[in-house]
Amino acid sequence: MMEPLLRVEHLAKYFRSNAGQVKAVDDVSFNLYPGETLALVGESGCGKSTLGRLVIRLLEPSKGKIFMDGVDLSGLKGRELRKMRSRMQMVFQDPFSSLDPHFTVGEIIAEPLRNAGVPKEEQQKQVLSLMERVGLPGEHYFRYPHQFSGGQRQRIGIARALATNPKLIVCDEPVSALDVSIQAQILNLLRKLQKESHLTFLFISHDLAVVRYISDRICVMFLGQLCEICPTQDAYEHPLHPYTRMLIDSAPDPDPDVSGENRMLLQGELPSPVNPPAGCRFCTRCPYATEECKTVRPEMKDYGNGRFCACHHPLA
Numbered sequence: 001m002m003e004p005l006l007r008v009e010h011l012a013k014y015f016r017s018n019a020g021q022v023k024a025v026d027d028v029s030f031n032l033y034p035g036e037t038l039a040l041v042g043e044s045g046c047g048k049s050t051l052g053r054l055v056i057r058l059l060e061p062s063k064g065k066i067f068m069d070g071v072d073l074s075g076l077k078g079r080e081l082r083k084m085r086s087r088m089q090m091v092f093q094d095p096f097s098s099l100d101p102h103f104t105v106g107e108i109i110a111e112p113l114r115n116a117g118v119p120k121e122e123q124q125k126q127v128l129s130l131m132e133r134v135g136l137p138g139e140h141y142f143r144y145p146h147q148f149s150g151g152q153r154q155r156i157g158i159a160r161a162l163a164t165n166p167k168l169i170v171c172d173e174p175v176s177a178l179d180v181s182i183q184a185q186i187l188n189l190l191r192k193l194q195k196e197s198h199l200t201f202l203f204i205s206h207d208l209a210v211v212r213y214i215s216d217r218i219c220v221m222f223l224g225q226l227c228e229i230c231p232t233q234d235a236y237e238h239p240l241h242p243y244t245r246m247l248i249d250s251a252p253d254p255d256p257d258v259s260g261e262n263r264m265l266l267q268g269e270l271p272s273p274v275n276p277p278a279g280c281r282f283c284t285r286c287p288y289a290t291e292e293c294k295t296v297r298p299e300m301k302d303y304g305n306g307r308f309c310a311c312h313h314p315l316a
């Protein structure tokens with residue numbers, strides 16, 4: 001059995017809001033293995049971005065632990081923490097707002113190198129090599145972000161994320177803001193870079209077509225908790241959790257093999273994360289919900305072959 005690169009245990013993040021405490025992430029555990037792409041899927045507001053930010057420690061967890069290469073990140077301080085952090089980077093959805101408009105591309109990509117104390121002459125060399133790796137012409141070194149298209153800006157964001165030679169990259173909806181034709185180019189670039197550098201991706205997306213294309217495994221998230229973890233193909237072909245099935249069947253471009261009348265469509269509103277249902281959080285929207293579902297939180301159970309599901313009435 002391969003050792004995980006990252007082990008997430010009982011992770012939680014609670015925010016204060018006017019309406020009360022928002023349990024954005026609430027007791028989430030999973031492993032991330034070296035070189036894999038693990039997709040994190042779920043409806044808007046279910047806590048994907050919060051979980052992604054927790055994982056690379058842009059946010060402090062309210063509860064729980066994260067281990068990288070077996071090292072407990074919560075125990076690290078100062079130089080050790082900075083070193084570990086440089087091994088984890090993030091690529092954001094909107095490359096425009098995440099790139100400072102006042103700096104040239106060269107300066108933007110060089111920033112993490114500067115922070116790491118790389119000498120100036122060396123910085124330029126490395127930036128040019130990073131630009132080449134992500135498919136940006138070197139002569140664009142002195143251009144500003146607004147002079148680039150959306151796809152090229154995402155290449156800049158990816159180059160900057162690669163600068164510190166990370167092991168793990170959290171990609172938060174990295175192609176959602178791009179035209180479909182450009183999406184494929186960026187996804188293929190990510191795959192190429194993954195192969196070249198043995199990168200591990202936590203790939204956050206609400207787009208199930210993208211997820212099917214890019215990921216090895218899927219984590220399905222609902223209202224701050226995980227419902228199912230499984231190999232990507234299993235999620236599409238025989239999901240265990242009713243929510244996984246409904247999420248896939250409700251996607252705009254569903255599997256053509258599934259005829260219309262057999263589809264299970266998502267219904268009802270997302271319950272409030274301030275006051276989530278007791279028991280299974282999905283119970284108010286689930287056609288199979290029983291009394292037990294309303295009162296007892298289902299545990300994440302191991303169904304073998306890498307399939308895990310938290311449901312009192314799994315589909316298979």
Ligand SMILES: Nc1ncnc2c1ncn2[C@@H]1O[C@H](COP(=O)(O)OP(=O)(O)O)[C@@H](O)[C@H]1O
Pocket residue numbers: 015016017022023024042043044045046047048049050051273
């Ligand atoms: N800084 C914050 N303060 C208060 N609430 C937040 C904050 N960030 C996120 N939330 C809330 O946490 C929940 C999960 O948000 P988010 O992680 O952005 O979900 P997703 O990325 O799946 O759309 C939402 O209810 C959101 O309003």
Ligand SMILES: [Mg+2]
Pocket residue numbers: 048049050
């Ligand atoms: Mg988000």
